[in-house]
Amino acid sequence: MMRMVALRLALTLPILLGVSMVAFALMRALPGDFAQASAGTTTISVEALDQIRRNLGLDRPIWAQYLAWLGNALQGDLGLSFATRRPVLGELVPRFLVTAELTLIAGLMALTLGTCTGLASARLRGRVDWIVRGWNSLLLAVPNFVVATLIVLLAGLYFPTIGIFTYVPFAEDPVANVVSLLLPALSLALTVSVTISENTRAAVLEVSSQDYVMVARAKGLTASAVLRDYLVRNALTPVITVTGLQMAALLGGSILIETIFTIPGMGQYLFESVTTRDYPAIQGIVLVAASVVLLVNVAVDIAYARVDARVSYD
Amino acid sequence: MVAIGAAMLALLLLVVVAGPSIAPFNAAKTSANSLAGPDATHWLGTDSIGRDLLSRLIVGGRGTLTITFVAVALALAAGLVLGLVSGYVGGKVDLVIMRLLDVVFAFPVFLLAIAVVAALGPTIRNLIITIAIVYTPTLARVVRGPVLSVKRWDHVEAARSVGVGEFRIAVVHVLPLVISPILVQTSLTLANTIFTVTALSFLGLGPPPPDPNWGSMLAEARQFMELAPLTVIGPAVAIVFASLTFIVLANGLREVLDVGNR
Numbered sequence: 001m002m003r004m005v006a007l008r009l010a011l012t013l014p015i016l017l018g019v020s021m022v023a024f025a026l027m028r029a030l031p032g033d034f035a036q037a038s039a040g041t042t043t044i045s046v047e048a049l050d051q052i053r054r055n056l057g058l059d060r061p062i063w064a065q066y067l068a069w070l071g072n073a074l075q076g077d078l079g080l081s082f083a084t085r086r087p088v089l090g091e092l093v094p095r096f097l098v099t100a101e102l103t104l105i106a107g108l109m110a111l112t113l114g115t116c117t118g119l120a121s122a123r124l125r126g127r128v129d130w131i132v133r134g135w136n137s138l139l140l141a142v143p144n145f146v147v148a149t150l151i152v153l154l155a156g157l158y159f160p161t162i163g164i165f166t167y168v169p170f171a172e173d174p175v176a177n178v179v180s181l182l183l184p185a186l187s188l189a190l191t192v193s194v195t196i197s198e199n200t201r202a203a204v205l206e207v208s209s210q211d212y213v214m215v216a217r218a219k220g221l222t223a224s225a226v227l228r229d230y231l232v233r234n235a236l237t238p239v240i241t242v243t244g245l246q247m248a249a250l251l252g253g254s255i256l257i258e259t260i261f262t263i264p265g266m267g268q269y270l271f272e273s274v275t276t277r278d279y280p281a282i283q284g285i286v287l288v289a290a291s292v293v294l295l296v297n298v299a300v301d302i303a304y305a306r307v308d309a310r311v312s313y314d
Numbered sequence: 315m316v317a318i319g320a321a322m323l324a325l326l327l328l329v330v331v332a333g334p335s336i337a338p339f340n341a342a343k344t345s346a347n348s349l350a351g352p353d354a355t356h357w358l359g360t361d362s363i364g365r366d367l368l369s370r371l372i373v374g375g376r377g378t379l380t381i382t383f384v385a386v387a388l389a390l391a392a393g394l395v396l397g398l399v400s401g402y403v404g405g406k407v408d409l410v411i412m413r414l415l416d417v418v419f420a421f422p423v424f425l426l427a428i429a430v431v432a433a434l435g436p437t438i439r440n441l442i443i444t445i446a447i448v449y450t451p452t453l454a455r456v457v458r459g460p461v462l463s464v465k466r467w468d469h470v471e472a473a474r475s476v477g478v479g480e481f482r483i484a485v486v487h488v489l490p491l492v493i494s495p496i497l498v499q500t501s502l503t504l505a506n507t508i509f510t511v512t513a514l515s516f517l518g519l520g521p522p523p524p525d526p527n528w529g530s531m532l533a534e535a536r537q538f539m540e541l542a543p544l545t546v547i548g549p550a551v552a553i554v555f556a557s558l559t560f561i562v563l564a565n566g567l568r569e570v571l572d573v574g575n576r
Contacts, residue, residue, distance in 0.1 A: 018417030022426075026433050137565065141558035143509040145516055146550045149532060149539075153547075156540045252424035256513055270425070271517060274432040286429045290421045 004305060008298045016294060020073065023287040024066050027279050078284035083276045088284040092266065096288065099258070099265035101170070102181050102188070103250045109189035110196055110250075111243050115236070117193070118200025122208070123227070132201075136194045145256040148187040152260065155183075167263045184261040188253045192246045199242045203235035210234075237304065244300030248293045315566030322559035326379055333376035337369035342524055352544065359544050361535065367548050374526035375552060381442055381521070382507045382556075388446035389453055390500055394489075396450065397457025402465055402484045412458075415451040423448050427510055428519060436519045445510055449503050456499040460492035467491075494571035501564035505557040512553050528553050 044052075053059055060068075072079070078088040121132035168176040207213060208231065216226050255267030262268070266285055273281035334341065339356075343365065350360045358367040400411040418426070427444050434440040464470070465488055473487050474480075514520050515529025523530070528549040535545035 014413060015416050015420055018414070019420050022417060022421070026429055137561055138554075138558070141505065141554050141561050143513060143553060143557070145513055146532070146553055149536060149546060150550060152536070153539045153543060157543065248422040252422035255424060255428065256516065259517065270428060274428060274517075274519070277432070279433070282429050282432060286421065286425060289425050293422060294420050 001306075005302055008301055012294050012298055016291060019290045019294070020070055020287060021066070023283050023290070024069055026286060027283050028062075073287065078287070079280035081273075081278055081281050083273070083278045083281070088281050091269065091281065092284055092288060095264060095266045095269045098170075098263060099251070099254050099267060101177075102185055102254055102258070102263065102265060103247070105178070105181055106185040106188035106192070106250055106254075107243060107246070109185055110192040110246070111239075113189065114193040114196025114243075115200045115239060118197040118239075119204055119232070121197070122201045122204035123231075132197065136197055139190050140194045142190070144187050144191055144253045145260060147190055148184065148257050148260045151183055151187055167261070181263070184257045184263060188250055188257050191253070192249055195246060195249075196239060196243055200235065200239050203238050204231055207231050207234045241300050241304050244296055244303070247296045251289055251293065315562060316570050317566075319559060319563030319566045322555070323563060326375070326556060326559055329372055329375045330379045330383070334373055337366075337372040339366035339369040341365060341369040341373035341526055351542070358548055359542060361531075361542070361545050362538050367545060370526045370531060371528070371548050371552050374528050374531055374549070375556070377438075377521060377525050378508070378511055378515075378528045379556065381438060381445070381511050382504060385442045385445035385511075386449065386500065386504050386507050388442065389449040389503065390496075392446065392450045393453025394457055394496070397454040398461060398484055398489060400454065401458035401461030402480075402488060404462075408458075411454070415454055418447065419451045423506075424510060424513060427514060428517070431514060431519045436514075436522060438521045438525075441511065441514065441520065445507055448510070449507065453496070453499060453503060456495050457492060460495060461488055464488050464491045494567075497571065498564050498567050501560045501567060505560035505564070508553065508557045508560070528556075 058065070069079075076089050078092070080086065081088050081091055084091065117132045117135070121129045166180060168180045170177040213226060213230050216230050221229075251266075254265060255270055257263070258265045258267035259271045266289070270282065270285045272278070273285065328336070344363045345360065345365070347356075347360055350356060352359045356366050356368070358371070361367055361370065396411055396415070400408045427448050430444040430447070431440055434444070465484075470483055470487055473483050478487070511520065512527070512529030512532070515527040516533045518530070518533065520527045520530050531549040532546060532553070535542070535549065539546040
């Protein structure tokens with residue numbers, strides 16, 4: 001087991017390295033140069049620019065700059081934000097936690113909705129199957145920011161009095177905090193539920209045709225026992241994998257949703273940083289988000305192998 | 315399914331090709347008649363500075379869809395080349411290409427798009443380049459998979475034995491056999507790209523104003539949405555219609571071409 005975890009992580013290492021290079025390159029890709037950008041819009045003399053360049057180490061060869069940056073990043077130093085002049089990591093962590101909470105709630109919603117519709121679709125077939133698949137096609141076509149905008153519009157038109165869109169910090173009131181995240185999470189969850197629903201449907205149909213299910217029915221087990229002990233348990237394994245792999249979609253979607261519902265998470269931070277051209281912050285967010293997605297994928301792989309004895313990475 | 319999808323696509327193409335000439339009004343012309351409801355002259359009403367909503371939807375659709383088509387065409391070209399080379403040549407080449415694509419794949423698509431557009435600056439050209447980069451890995455993988463099995467088929471061996479060159483084998487004898495899943499994936503990528511383009515514009519990272527775009531129209535309308543709900547519903551429906559077109563088309567193609575669900 002330990003060997004497998006180590007192997008999976010080792011395989012991710014080169015990709016993580018590539019990710020760090022892309023994040024580093026992003027800062028280099030900006031028009032003009034970094035010294036000028038870090039000075040903001042204020043006009044400064046050539047000497048002062050040279051001074052900034054020396055301070056930032058921009059006079060050294062590019063590989064040395066990359067290694068120095070990577071070394072700092074590994075120690076948790078993602079540089080100073082242009083906008084606030086504070087360490088990026090310190091700004092990032094609390095916002096990351098907010099996004100993590102939002103993503104988690106959205107993930108649970110998507111899992112519940114997706115498995116229920118998928119299961120209904122596969123078990124009941126006929127008209128239910130048609131409705132679920134039509135609903136899924138429609139959901140797939142409605143981007144999450146459109147859902148979010150329409151939710152805000154409907155609430156504004158029909159329930160103008162309730163203040164459901166004010167974010168409440170977790171430390172202030174945990175219950176109100178979760179409640180305030182429900183509608184944003186729903187707009188994130190709808191699209192993701194489609195993938196889960198379709199995979200649940202396929203998995204249940206596949207398991208239903210297995211001999212052991214027929215045997216279970218033939219020996220007189222009740223339909224609900226077959227469903228609970230044979231179908232759901234076996235069909236859920238691939239579904240959990242798919243849910244984990246939707247992390248990237250949820251993280252990406254949270255950028256928009258947080259902006260629309262003004263939730264102080266990583267997405268909103270990215271949006272602010274983009275607006276103020278705060279490159280170290282953008283870089284930090286990109287690095288953290290990609291690393292999280294990669295690590296979640298590794299975790300999903302490992303969980304998959306734990307649950308399904310047939311899968312082995314040795 | 316394919317027929318419905320094709321009909322919807324035809325409508326979208328009409329908007330792209332005809333654009334301003336079928337719009338009832340000049341989409342940029344403002345008037346004092348702002349946030350008006352729908353009537354006989356302005357079928358969908360007007361926006362916050364009195365521009366005709368229907369005309370803006372048509373002209374904005376042209377912008378949104380042109381970016382989408384060009385970006386996906388580029389991603390498809392890159393994906394075809396990379397996937398074909400990777401799958402057909404195999405070995406170290408395959409390993410290197412796939413690892414490079416894995417790096418792009420590791421980023422949440424939308425996050426990478428925002429970061430790149432932010433770094434390069436929000437212009438139509440940069441938007442197209444970014445989206446092409448972001449969607450190339452998906453398409454390359456879809457090409458590579460079937461190529462891996464088709465290249466072992468007998469007719470490839472037969473072609474090689476009569477002296478057909480490797481390049482010609484790859485393009486003439488392998489590529490046509492893997493085209494079905496590529497068509498389906500391209501259609502799905504078009505739907506995703508509609509989302510990415512409009513979402514970036516929604517965040518203010520789309521083509522700069524005054525070019526209307528469904529995403530930026532939706533963002534602008536949010537301020538006044540309780541006064542004029544149509545200004546929000548119009549672009550929202552347009553976005554959904556466009557992505558639905560490509561999803562319906564993909565599902566139809568999947569049935570017609572008998573491509574399995576992944």
